[in-house]
Amino acid sequence: MKFTLKIWRQQGPNEKGGLATYEADEIGPDMSFLEMLDGVNQRLILAGEEPVAFEHDCREGICGSCSLVIDGVPHGPDRGITTCQLYMRRFSDGVTITIEPWRARAFPVIKDLVVDRSALDRVMRAGGYISVNTGGAVDGNAQLIGKEQAETAMDAASCIGCGACVAACKNASAMLFVAAKVSHLASLPQGKPERARRVTAMIEAMDDEGFGSCGNLYECEAVCPKSISVRFIATLNREYLRAGIVESGVPADPETPHAESD
Amino acid sequence: MMNRGGYFQSALGGRMVASLTGLGLVGFVIFHMLGNLQIFEGGDALNGYASFLREMPILLWAARLGLLAVAVFHIATTVRLALRNRRARPVAYVVHQYRSASLASRTMALSGGLLLFFIVFHLLHLTAGLVDPSIPNRLDAQGHLDVYGKVIHAFQNPLYVAVYFAGQLVLGLHLSHAVSGSLQTLGLEHAALNRLFKTAGPAVAVLVVLGNLSIILAVFLGLIHT
Ligand code: HEM
Numbered sequence: 512m513k514f515t516l517k518i519w520r521q522q523g524p525n526e527k528g529g530l531a532t533y534e535a536d537e538i539g540p541d542m543s544f545l546e547m548l549d550g551v552n553q554r555l556i557l558a559g560e561e562p563v564a565f566e567h568d569c570r571e572g573i574c575g576s577c578s579l580v581i582d583g584v585p586h587g588p589d590r591g592i593t594t595c596q597l598y599m600r601r602f603s604d605g606v607t608i609t610i611e612p613w614r615a616r617a618f619p620v621i622k623d624l625v626v627d628r629s630a631l632d633r634v635m636r637a638g639g640y641i642s643v644n645t646g647g648a649v650d651g652n653a654q655l656i657g658k659e660q661a662e663t664a665m666d667a668a669s670c671i672g673c674g675a676c677v678a679a680c681k682n683a684s685a686m687l688f689v690a691a692k693v694s695h696l697a698s699l700p701q702g703k704p705e706r707a708r709r710v711t712a713m714i715e716a717m718d719d720e721g722f723g724s725c726g727n728l729y730e731c732e733a734v735c736p737k738s739i740s741v742r743f744i745a746t747l748n749r750e751y752l753r754a755g756i757v758e759s760g761v762p763a764d765p766e767t768p769h770a771e772s773d
Numbered sequence: 774m775m776n777r778g779g780y781f782q783s784a785l786g787g788r789m790v791a792s793l794t795g796l797g798l799v800g801f802v803i804f805h806m807l808g809n810l811q812i813f814e815g816g817d818a819l820n821g822y823a824s825f826l827r828e829m830p831i832l833l834w835a836a837r838l839g840l841l842a843v844a845v846f847h848i849a850t851t852v853r854l855a856l857r858n859r860r861a862r863p864v865a866y867v868v869h870q871y872r873s874a875s876l877a878s879r880t881m882a883l884s885g886g887l888l889l890f891f892i893v894f895h896l897l898h899l900t901a902g903l904v905d906p907s908i909p910n911r912l913d914a915q916g917h918l919d920v921y922g923k924v925i926h927a928f929q930n931p932l933y934v935a936v937y938f939a940g941q942l943v944l945g946l947h948l949s950h951a952v953s954g955s956l957q958t959l960g961l962e963h964a965a966l967n968r969l970f971k972t973a974g975p976a977v978a979v980l981v982v983l984g985n986l987s988i989i990l991a992v993f994l995g996l997i998h999t
């Protein structure tokens with residue numbers, strides 16, 4: 512197969528970027544999108560040009576590293592997959608494909624298609640954990656959890672933190688990400704003691720990182736490689752209301768026990 | 774960290790304020806439309822209703838001021854949110870495709886802004902009578918202000934019919950996303966009720982718009998007249 516690629520090239524965070532056109536020849540239909548890009552890069556290197564920088568790691572849809580907006584949709588035209596799980600047979604032979612990085616103020620471009628997603632890590636650090644004392648590990652089934660509850664927690668916990676929700680959102684909001692993390696922990700007994708502090712701190716951290724707010728457009732759910740439901744955003748909203756109303760008297764400790772220094 | 778001020782300062786807190794004030798306005802819009810429909814019962818009914826409202830000046834002004842406050846809160850909060858959201862993506866995509874977002878959901882700020890224009894126009898036109906000096910401002914046989922006559926006069930003019938038609942379409946667009954979105958923002962979600970919540974917005978929008986348009990059309994087509 513043969514494709515024309517329009518790829519966003521940007522030398523560095525403060526450089527001006529733009530689309531550059533490349534031809535991708537001799538592409539097999541069973542190549543993944545990233546393998547196709549590897550081929551393009553190989554040719555660029557042989558020609559003495561700078562290869563296109565893009566992120567990837569596991570290449571099997573579990574790490575959340577790959578992050579390309581393909582023809583205007585994060586992770587490309589198929590639903591419920593990451594870019595590394597996308598195959599070239601999905602495209603018609605000879606088409607032009609536009610490839611851009613995730614775009615959000617909170618995700619500054621580092622180079623070409625690579626963006627800095629550490630904002631999501633900082634939101635996690637604000638509250639996406641449970642505090643436990645160290646010591647002997649608790650027995651696996653010491654605390655029984657109902658099937659429904661366990662399934663809900665697992666659905667939310669399937670978030671791989673890729674940031675596609677932010678990339679797709681009209682407002683570059685990280686609500687689906689925060690919703691998944693908050694819902695995951697709030698639906699398990701281990702997460703309950705810190706739930707009010709967690710949701711308030713994570714929402715505040717999301718604001719501080721410059722993400723937008725949720726307008727309920729549900730683009731996030733439509734591009735999420737794990738198809739995480741927007742019902743978790745409603746759960747997050749309830750958690751936030753609860754923190755403000757039910758537990759407004761609870762002193763929130765701003766010194767998070769796991770605060771790290773940068 | 775969790776002081777009340779901070780709570781509403783957050784973008785999510787702001788969205789909740791926007792939703793609550795928005796739903797308050799939705800309540801008014803429905804009530805207003807139902808009141809207007811009394812035009813089909815004739816001039817005495819509508820004028821009687823209007824003068825009934827005016828007979829309680831303290832209540833009427835309390836309601837007007839309350840409504841104004843809610844509207845001001847709604848606009849101030851949503852404008853702040855919209856500006857914030859614009860800042861959240863400084864570099865736009867060269868190619869961008871929406872997968873599920875409705876037209877209404879993508880144009881809330883635009884429809885809201887146009888709605889503000891329409892509301893101001895509507896108040897100047899029918900409440901204050903400043904737009905169209907030819908609008909009659911007299912009393913009916915019962916000594917009530919002749920609101921009926923005003924409405925009939927206004928909508929015999931195709932120009933005003935067109936403006937109000939456009940205003941209603943914008944209102945419908947705003948409401949169709951606003952109501953369902955607000956329910957989600959306020960955390961109302963349940964597997965058994967989601968279909969209902971999803972249809973609530975478009976249903977309210979269609980009811981309000983059709984109710985209001987029926988009046989305009991009935992007058993314009995001469996089905997009701999003085
Ligand atoms: C009859 C009058 C109005 C009603 C019933 C109404 C109702 C609503 C409701 C229920 C929401 C949803 C809140 C949310 O999801 O956060 C909303 C959002 C909004 N409204 Fe209104 N509104 C009215 C007038 C206006 C006016 C006059 C403006 C602006 C000048 C406006 C601007 C907005 C904006 C910008 C949003 C949020 C858009 C977004 O999702 O980003 N609205 N409205």
Ligand code: FES
Pocket residue numbers: 566567568569570571572573574575576577593594595596
């Ligand atoms: S490279 Fe790990 S998810 Fe795509």
